[in-house]
Every structure is written in C-alpha cells, then in structure tokens.
Amino acid sequence: MTLGRIMLEIRGVSKTFATEKGETVQALAGIDLTVAEQEFVCILGPSGCGKTTLLRIIAGLDRPTTGEILVEGDAVTAPSPKMAMIFQEYSLYPWRTVLDNIAFGLEVRGMERAERYSIVGRYLKLVGLEGFSGSYPYELSGGMRQRIAVARALAIEPAVLLMDEPFGALDAQTRNLMQRELLEIHNKTKKTILFVTHSVDEAVFLADRIVVLTTRPGRIREIIPVQDGRPRERTSPEFVQVRRHVLDLITEK
C-alpha cells in the first residue's frame, strides 16, 4: 500500500487515571503514531492495555494527560465530525427505526428529511440492509445492528472511522462475515480506519498495519506492516507467518 497524505497524527499521547482509592494508574505512555489516508490500522493488545482509552482520546471523548491528536492537521479537543466512532456494545437508539438511526448525524446537522433519507438509502444499500429501513434495532440480529452502526457512522462522511472491537460481541461466523464486509466497505469508501481489537486473527485479516500495544501502561511494542494482498486466506503461509510473529510479540514478556 502506497502511503498517501497524512490523515491522523498521535503525538506523545499518555493518559493517567486517578482511581477511586486515590492511586494513579498510567494507562498509556508515549504513544506516537501516524496514519495515512485510506489506511486500515489495527490497534492490538490484551485487555487492560489502554487501547480503548487510546481510541476514545483520538475520538475526542477523553483528553490525554500529555500529547495531542491531529486529524487532517487540526488538533482534536472534542468529538469532531471528521471522525465517527463505532462502539463495541450495541449503540443504536432503540426508539428510532433503522432509517432514523442512520439519519441521526444528518438530522442534528439540520439536513432536510427528504435529503437525509436519500443519503441514508445509499448507506443502507452499502451495508446490505435495504429492506430494513422501518425496522427497530431490537428486531435485528447483532451483526445487522453493527452494520447499521457502521452505516450511521459513514453517513456523516467522516474522514476517519474509529472502531472499538465492533465485532467483539458477535459469534465467530458472523464475525468473519462482518470482517469481509468491512473490507469491502473500506475498498468502496476508501475511508481511513482505526480498528481496536484483542484478536490477533482479526488484526492480521484486516490491517495494513498492526500496532501492537504492551500491557499497562500501554506503549507501542511494534508496528507490523501486513503485505499480504486482500482477500486474505487465513491458512496461507504469509498469513500464518504474520500471525505467528504477532502472537509471539503478545505472549512474550
């Protein structure tokens, strides 16, 4: 993958929390990372390594203790429409139909109903759920709900898509299917994607680069480019080799 324009810069980000007992815990230390336009980067690490914290800081939902985030050159201090986040837990509004869930971001921008519904239609098609515009989230399966969440994020046309273990709650089969669909969406929309996961397999399957974090405090252990073309075969020698390398990184202390 040829590296294009710089989309996202993470400069010296660290994060320290105060626990309820008053102790301080360092979640992240000295994270530097540059992500290019259209790149698909996976942030991989064991639970408690601060990867979700990092993503939340990038999204502008949390503030870093030190360092800064730049998206397209602008500092991020609050949630920005240039980035949309997809959460691990189901985050759709249960009182809204699928259509109105996806339209949410356009609605708060003050876009007319007819216009936003026509845009929503395109994204419903992209995620393959055209027939479900009038359904409510509780009528849909977990995989379908995450597709809607992806469509809702894409509808505001963000430059960067932030995904926090979005397929973590899904069964293995649905998960594999969603991974393939996400790659198709990435291919069609050319979005820059930052994807947090604790699954080595998922990271190797999806990413252009894998950023491996250490346990607390989370630091970047290594950044591994995945050269293998797409679609990737999970049993191919290249896949297995990268997977082995990443696994070794995670298991060795």
Added chain:
Amino acid sequence: MRRFIPILLPLCILAGWEIAAIAINNAFFLPRLESVLDVLLNPLQDRLGSGSLFSNAILSVERVVLGFLLAAAIAIPLGIGMGRSSVLNAFFDATIQLFRPIPPLAWVPLALAWFKIGLTSILFIIFLGAFFPILLNTIDGVRGVKQTWVEVAATLGADERQILAKVIVPGAAPIIWTGLRVGFGIAWMCVVAAEMLPGASNGLGYLMIYAFNFGQVQVIIAGMIVIGLIGLAFDALFKWVERSRFRWRGLER
C-alpha cells in the same frame, strides 16, 4: 374456562354482600346491592342537593389532572437537571429526601393555613402527592440513559441541547412515564382525601362525606366504586401508552 377465574371472587363478594345486607337489614350499615346499583345507574341524578355522581367525578378528575400536570411540569425538568448534573443533584437532594417521607395529607393543616379552604389547598396536596414519584423516576431514568448513546450523539455532531432532546429525553422516557403513572395514582388518592376535608364543597370525596352525614351509605359505596373505576381507567391509559410507545424497553437486548 380459565377466563372466568378472575371474576369468580368479585361474584362471591357481591353475593356475600347481598346475603349479609338482607341478614343485617339495616341500610345505614350495609345497603342492599340494588340500592348502590341504583345510584350508579343514575349518575346524573342530584344527590342530596350536592350535585350528581357524574358532575362531582368530573370536578375531581379536573382537579387531579390540573395538580398532576403542575407537578409534572416542575418535576420532569428538575429531575432531568438533577439526573444530568451532580451539582444540581447535590444542591437539591438532601432537601428532597427530607420532604419526601412527609405524607401529602400531613400537609393539609399547613395548606389550609396558607391557602385557606378551596381549590388551591386541594391542588397543593395533589401536587405534593404526584411530585415525588415523578421527580425520582425522572432522575433514575436520566441516569439510566446509556453513556454510549450520549457519546455516539456527540461523535455524530450533536450539541448539548440536541443530546438532551434526542437522546436523554427519549432514552429516559419509559422510566419518566412510569413515574407519571405512579404519580397520577397517588394524586388520585390525594384528591379524594383532600375533598373530604372540612370546608370542601364539591367533588367525589365531598359527596361521600356529605352522604355519610345523611346516612346514605349506598352513595358512599357508589362513590368508592366510581373512584376505583376512574383510577383503573387512568392506569389502563398509562399502561396502554407504555406498551405502544415504549415497547423497545422490554425488548432491547
């Protein structure tokens, strides 16, 4: 056959009543079923110069609705504020906890001292009865709104006002509605009691106390039945809205 089980006990009670009334043979203690039915079946007939069952019921309903709406108009915004802001909560909470255990009827002497005998006093008592359940449920409902829903809205570009209107209020609505239902039930109990106070000159409670003074026990019992039926009807209305509008709450996974 099972469908008839719920009406078995009421039928037994009615039969027992009639038998007891015949045996006792004292209409000032327990009137015959027919004499109560006669009152119920002639709801427009004037009773003892104090208006009909119907006109007094309408008055009571008007009062309860007015007092209830006043309580909701203050309790809901206050509850939203307290649910959202720890400062507001800290400011109001202790005071509210102090006043909450005082039964609405314990305010009656003070209400009479302040507002004299009349509508204002009755409204004040109804207001107090409805206020606390609505307030406490609103606070609970607002606190129960998933943080993820709020964060999604923020990342999709919603401002504070939009988050309040499009996420907090609809997300808390089912619990707020429960508070309204409970509050209305208590308000309905309060109005009847308040109308029995010295100086009241109409309403269902007044009619019953007045009937008591004249030994018209059949009017008292008819009044009780009407009170029960009206309470039941309002509760059914609240439940119906709950089922049709807030179905998502029970089905959400």
